[in-house]
Amino acid sequence: MTGQRADARRNYALLLAVAEEAIAAEGADASLEQIARTAGVGSGTARRHFPTRHALLEAVFRRQIDTLAGRARELAAEPDARAALLEWLGAVLRFGATTRGLAEALNRDRTAAPGEVHEHCAAARLTEAGTPLVSRAAPYLAAGVTITDLLNLVTGIALATENHPDAATEADRLLRLTIEGVSPPA
Incomplete structure (x- = not known):
């Protein structure tokens, strides 16, 4: 996270918060694509943070x-x-x-x-x-x-x-x- 642009840090934090909720509700197989949509970012952005x-x-x-x-x-x-x-x-x-x-x-x-x-x-x-x-x-x-x-x-x-x-x-x-x-x- 160090050295990342502010928007990249915000996207990471947002994706992580949405992922925590999705995994709590759906389990380990929660969809990364759905997490990205809910966070309002593209799936490419999600994959850069979580390959x-x-x-x-x-x-x-x-x-x-x-x-x-x-x-x-x-x-x-x-x-x-x-x-x-x-x-x-x-x-x-x-x-x-x-x-x-x-x-x-x-x-x-x-x-x-x-x-x-x-x-x-x-x-x-x-x-x-x-x-x-x-x-x-x-x-x-x-x-x-x-x-x-x-x-x-x-x-x-x-x-x-x-x-x-x-x-x-x-x-x-x-x-x-x-x-x-x-x-x-x-």
């Missing part, structure tokens, strides 16, 4: 992913490693369950073939952010549980609850049920 769907999704989800990564860093200093990990997983889950399309995008990230070109990197960033929490909580986890396992679990719950009338509450309930199997209380 692929993954680039658009990455931009839409970046701010929240940054917040979740920051929260993981904060929680890494908490004395109760198990509680810190569970709090962070709950935050990731609530975001995934209530942000239509995020769980699907995370799932696409995880299942991309090695070397497959895609710009969306939320899964990698969440993996990096959550790894220290899992390492600290390892004594409280079942043998062999990894951050990838936990993010797969959270993504699955988010996908299962995304269209539920109260997605966040249902997702939290399912996570609590699952945690008993992953990390029984001491």
Whole structure:
């Protein structure tokens, strides 16, 4: 964004705002062309800012992913490693369950073939952010549980609850049920 003309920055901000609304309503497959029309710009302008769907999704989800990564860093200093990990997983889950399309995008990230070109990197960033929490909580986890396992679990719950009338509450309930199997209380 630095060095762009003022009108290009305005178009980017407008496209991003419209995309956030469209993705919240329609999910990860929201039409880039419709987003451009709603923003009042041409599809070429939209494609210059977001050359692929993954680039658009990455931009839409970046701010929240940054917040979740920051929260993981904060929680890494908490004395109760198990509680810190569970709090962070709950935050990731609530975001995934209530942000239509995020769980699907995370799932696409995880299942991309090695070397497959895609710009969306939320899964990698969440993996990096959550790894220290899992390492600290390892004594409280079942043998062999990894951050990838936990993010797969959270993504699955988010996908299962995304269209539920109260997605966040249902997702939290399912996570609590699952945690008993992953990390029984001491």
